Amino acid sequence: MNTVTRPRILVVGAGFAGVECVRRLERKLSPDEADVTLVTPFAYQLYLPLLPQVASGVLTPQSIAVSLRRSKKYRTRIIPGGAIGVDLKSKVCVIRTITDQIVNEPYDYIVLAPGSITRTFDIPGLTDHAFGMKTLAEAAYIRDHVISQLDLADASQDPVERASRLQFVVVGGGYAGTETAACLQRLTHAAVKRYPRLDPGLIKWHLIDIAPKLMPELGDKLGSSAQEILRRRGIEISLGTSIAKAGPEEVTFTDGRVIPTRTLIWTAGVVASPLIATLGAETVKGRLAVAPEMNLPGNDGVFALGDSAAVPDLAKGDGAMCPPTAQHALRQGRHVADNVIASLRGGPMRPYVHKDLGLVVDLGGTDAVSKPLGIELRGLPAQAVARGYHWSALRTNVAKTRVMTNWLLNAVAGDDFVRTGFQARKAARLKDFEYTDAYLTPEQVRAHVEGTSRQE
């Protein structure tokens, strides 16, 4: 018989925020102080900022998937699945396991760190025809897809088909979209040398954004440098422009242009995980509204952080909330662990304060722009800072070694542009990768929890 009386801490999501929190809890709490459980659909922590380098083949997918089970010190119980609802009143989290079983997990403390999903708009055809850049599967899939466009264009006798397979559209001029367009353009630029029948002049990359600037957080001068680098490499940048309609073989821009293409990559921002809506609590732009201590006011033992929470940015002030970045998420992870421990031991919680360290943008090869601590860098120094920052932020030495080896190998031996064919015949657009339809409504969560407790 299970006679556990220790407080139960449930962490949802094994990303930057969730894993940092769990590791800190493991380090600071003795095993008989609390039971720690982690719910995660995957057995790894994904280092998202390096996804564009997986898509372009500079890194292998495994090198940015950091294992959750590398050490015996990792004593947390891991439930392989996704949380699909939280009932705050009964303190129960409803989970769909990876074998599709629905289980109830009671908690005393819950730390919500399920991150975000790709933000989409009501644009005809978007979710059916666009690819995202938010999961490891998407990055690996896009690489295969782009190489397959070169293969198919090379084999085609139809000039119209060729032209459409060799145009690529990326929507979103933030760091994710800009790095994706830059890294993939380098891939096609290098790969086309292996296709003597293809005219390299037919390959065209478009990067579009509704905003008037790329990556406005870089400032005017550095933002213009990034644009200049991309334009020099032949990427057509259209600002103040979005998508009006997406189809299987063409995309219509809001300025009326119709681009024949089979590749639309959508990176126009993120919204909090749909799990947050299942709580029925107050949100700010979809993110759970939490106090500066990252607890949910009026609900003891509930904490949220990272991309899924609206954490006040006290360093900025003026009612700002922390931007959805890894930089904040991992620091919030450590901080929330301290606050959970404080509330468990009856101590005071501390508000989260962190001053942004800046931004690094890797545009592939020696092209980069970075702004560490407000210092504007371009070219090699910027690249050294960008790679140095990511490398040092990787959590384990094994991941660091894999990434460094991949970088060196790629610099020396280049890429072989191999198309693996995994997923080739499966549905693989935005809606297929992010499982957004898995969640319950707040009423369904309550009904499920009440129904199952009656049966017990």
Ligand SMILES: Cc1cc2nc3c(=O)[nH]c(=O)nc-3n(C[C@H](O)[C@H](O)[C@H](O)COP(=O)(O)OP(=O)(O)OC[C@H]3O[C@@H](n4cnc5c(N)ncnc54)[C@H](O)[C@@H]3O)c2cc1C
């Ligand atoms: C292409 C790209 C490039 C980026 N580059 C940078 C950069 O250069 N610098 C920077 O600071 N930030 C960058 N970011 C943003 C950064 O990656 C995010 O802000 C950060 O990952 C947020 O951390 P998180 O822990 O909140 O969420 P995540 O790291 O996304 O982790 C969420 C975790 O929760 C899991 N999960 C989701 N739903 C559920 C559920 N229902 N139940 C259980 N688990 C769930 C997910 O599988 C995931 O493991 C980039 C993002 C992208 C997509």
